[in-house]
Amino acid sequence: MNYLKLSLLSILLIPALVFAHGPTPLKFDLEVEVNASPDEVWAAVNNLCSVKDWNESVTECSSTGEGLGAIRDYTLDNGESLKEEVSKVQADRKRMLVTLKVEKGRVIKDIPIMSMGSFISVADNGSGGSKVQIRGTAYSSFEGKSPPPDRSDAFCKAAVEALHTKTLNGLKASFEK
Amino acid sequence: MANHAMAQNLAFITNQLEDTVSVIDTEQKSVIKTIKVGNKPAGVVASHDNKTVYISNPGNQEISVIDTNSLEVINAIKVGEAPLAITISHDNKKLFVADWYADTVFSINTETFEIEKQYQAGNAPSGLAISSDDTLLFVANKNDNSVMFVDIDSGKIKSEIKVGTAPFGITTDYDKQLLYVVNVQSEDVSVVDIKTAKVINSFPVDTFPYIVSIDKANNQLFVTNKRDSSVSVVDRTTYKEIKKIYVGEMPEGINIHPDGHSIYVANWFDGTVSVIDTNTLEVTATIETGEGSRAYGQFIIER
Numbered sequence: 001m002n003y004l005k006l007s008l009l010s011i012l013l014i015p016a017l018v019f020a021h022g023p024t025p026l027k028f029d030l031e032v033e034v035n036a037s038p039d040e041v042w043a044a045v046n047n048l049c050s051v052k053d054w055n056e057s058v059t060e061c062s063s064t065g066e067g068l069g070a071i072r073d074y075t076l077d078n079g080e081s082l083k084e085e086v087s088k089v090q091a092d093r094k095r096m097l098v099t100l101k102v103e104k105g106r107v108i109k110d111i112p113i114m115s116m117g118s119f120i121s122v123a124d125n126g127s128g129g130s131k132v133q134i135r136g137t138a139y140s141s142f143e144g145k146s147p148p149p150d151r152s153d154a155f156c157k158a159a160v161e162a163l164h165t166k167t168l169n170g171l172k173a174s175f176e177k
Numbered sequence: 178m179a180n181h182a183m184a185q186n187l188a189f190i191t192n193q194l195e196d197t198v199s200v201i202d203t204e205q206k207s208v209i210k211t212i213k214v215g216n217k218p219a220g221v222v223a224s225h226d227n228k229t230v231y232i233s234n235p236g237n238q239e240i241s242v243i244d245t246n247s248l249e250v251i252n253a254i255k256v257g258e259a260p261l262a263i264t265i266s267h268d269n270k271k272l273f274v275a276d277w278y279a280d281t282v283f284s285i286n287t288e289t290f291e292i293e294k295q296y297q298a299g300n301a302p303s304g305l306a307i308s309s310d311d312t313l314l315f316v317a318n319k320n321d322n323s324v325m326f327v328d329i330d331s332g333k334i335k336s337e338i339k340v341g342t343a344p345f346g347i348t349t350d351y352d353k354q355l356l357y358v359v360n361v362q363s364e365d366v367s368v369v370d371i372k373t374a375k376v377i378n379s380f381p382v383d384t385f386p387y388i389v390s391i392d393k394a395n396n397q398l399f400v401t402n403k404r405d406s407s408v409s410v411v412d413r414t415t416y417k418e419i420k421k422i423y424v425g426e427m428p429e430g431i432n433i434h435p436d437g438h439s440i441y442v443a444n445w446f447d448g449t450v451s452v453i454d455t456n457t458l459e460v461t462a463t464i465e466t467g468e469g470s471r472a473y474g475q476f477i478i479e480r
Contacts (some may be wrong), residue, residue: 022235022259022277023217023219023235023259023261023277023303024193024217024219024235025445027194027445027446027469029446046471052182087384088384088404088405097384097404117385117404135426135446137427137445137446143278144258144278145238145258145259145278169478
């Protein structure tokens, strides 16, 4: 991306990143089985920018590192940039919580959510491989009683599920090719 | 032969993602009825005479009125833009409903089902509680990081105090004349003295805490940590953590059973209710309810 766009984005990122939302969280619950050991998969998940290799919609990614407090900034092929933080890690359970922070008033194109908490976990699938789950909650950015169809909870849920499904499918393919 | 029926305790669990309420018989530890209510039910409050349970449905701006005898919805009251937090006066005459989007609290006459009064609240009022003499309403304003004390008669805001970040559940400790205000994003609980309207203490809990329940007999507090799948047990005097109990995924609503022996916790992600023994601090049962169980409010009655 060119310098002007980057600096404009930086200005947008300065205002408060908030969790303001409405009264109804939406739920997502996705899973994939992978022919690889939980240790290998967990290590790959901890590398936050693996998402660029796995998710065909992610065009760029940078991260501050791994583990609790690490932040990843990534860009989607629709031009939108997102920032997520690893806000919780339970290494013994191979589970982490990744939290999406969105600037107040921003409507993310194609995924008009205001916040999201994604629990990513890797478990033994009982036959030598792994079960990887992305489960969690998000809120629509629309505040009011009659959202248009492209701002509704159903629309947001479908968009979030599509995003995570791409990540999981790409993760699986990367270990099994 | 006289039919001497034992008192029955029922828990009313709102299932926000399937538009129903699960009614649990707490003796059997199972659901005896599933009631269809409005859209996206979340909040719940039982009248103090145990005759009526009120459900807030932010999805279609309605309060469902459930008769606890028949376990049927007998009325639906349209209120505001997004009714969520709900509480009732001790004389059962006034139902208070906080409208998340309109920054207003409505009071509804429970006999006529009409909206009687509107109170100005702050930005995104998310929690409600009431004083023992029904003169003051306590309102948590999630986006203002504040709690307001509102005079019910005059509507005047008597105090507005800053608490932690994103306050949600408010629980009144009537014996100690305190409010426990749970701050979702600063992950702590503010202890507010009702008489002075000041924060006198605070204590940390875990990730995305939501609501406090009081166990007077054991002098402990139970706090749901929505993004830690746990309930923090905290000493009610020292505010030191006693134990952390793991329940289902994303627990939110929490109430103590009237007999004081157990705590009921609604697990939003799993669609279950965990039952915790207040003495052993262990989970003794997990009850299947419905999608998106929240039970935000006061949800256990005796009939």
